[in-house]
Amino acid sequence: MSGLKDLLITEMQDLLHAEGQLLKALPKMAQAANHPKLKEAFEKHLVQTQGQVERLQQAFQLLGAEAKGKPCRAMQGLIEEGEETISEGKSKDEIAADLALITAAQKVEHYEIAGYGTVRTIARHIGAFDVAAQFSHTLGEEEAADHLLTEVAKPLVQQMAQADMEYAMKR
Numbered sequence: 001m002s003g004l005k006d007l008l009i010t011e012m013q014d015l016l017h018a019e020g021q022l023l024k025a026l027p028k029m030a031q032a033a034n035h036p037k038l039k040e041a042f043e044k045h046l047v048q049t050q051g052q053v054e055r056l057q058q059a060f061q062l063l064g065a066e067a068k069g070k071p072c073r074a075m076q077g078l079i080e081e082g083e084e085t086i087s088e089g090k091s092k093d094e095i096a097a098d099l100a101l102i103t104a105a106q107k108v109e110h111y112e113i114a115g116y117g118t119v120r121t122i123a124r125h126i127g128a129f130d131v132a133a134q135f136s137h138t139l140g141e142e143e144a145a146d147h148l149l150t151e152v153a154k155p156l157v158q159q160m161a162q163a164d165m166e167y168a169m170k171r
């Protein structure tokens with residue numbers, strides 16, 4: 001096995017484990033979300049994540065490697081922080097809680113975008129273009145999910161800024 005192919009498989013194992021953890025975390029995030037659009041964004045991404053796991057499994061198959069995960073401590077940490085955000089959100093107002101949840105979710109998306117970008121680059125370098133195409137598909141979904149979260153956050157930030165201003169004027 002080439003050094004690059006080894007590296008590719010290792011990074012894919014990390015992503016497989018990361019996605020597996022996310023499959024368990026996303027329903028909790030959807031449940032914790034207050035705004036219906038945020039809830040919907042998490043539910044939509046849960047369905048996408050199931051497809052991403054399947055795509056990863058196909059990529060392992062195309063490379064003739066076993067589809068097994070390697071504990072991804074980075075995602076573990078991000079999800080722990082997300083869980084903290086969920087419990088802290090219970091004592092916050094709905095908008096503040098949602099914005100904190102969006103922050104946690106976008107950190108997850110950015111981790112995945114970094115990971116899939118890396119595996120796509122390596123796959124192209126070793127000529128595994130079919131595998132690279134799978135990752136392009138997933139990367140597009142992760143970027144769209146990140147963008148959607150930004151769009152959901154915008155009016156919430158506006159509302160919070162408005163509330164801050166009203167509060168300051170009353171003092």
Ligand SMILES: [Fe+2]
Binds near residue numbers: 019142
């Ligand atoms: Fe993902």
